Amino acid sequence: MGRKPELPGLVEWAWAWQEEAACAEMDTRLFFHPAGERGAVSEERERAAKRVCAACPVLAQCREYALECAEEYGVWGGLSENDRAGVLRGRRRTARARGARPSPVASTAL
Structure with a gap:
């Protein structure tokens, strides 16, 4: 029998930031709209979710x-x-203007 191939190490470190998230123990329904949610109810839920994010130590x-x-x-x-779609569209436009491919993880300022 041959030698065992080297396997990559554990990748928990790549997700460890989620444990520090302000939303880690919160009800996910605040961050994901239910089917059919529209109008003022949807807008208020989204604003409330964004308030949680604003104080989050792992927002970036x-x-x-x-x-x-x-x-x-x-x-x-x-x-x-919608915010993310706009950021990604902007990155694609910028990349096309530069003649390069967009970097998906470049810092984002809104």
């Missing part, structure tokens, strides 16, 4: 994750689905 890591993975749903790193 969360935001980078959501943008890198093109997270489709919920409030992540203080950005809603």
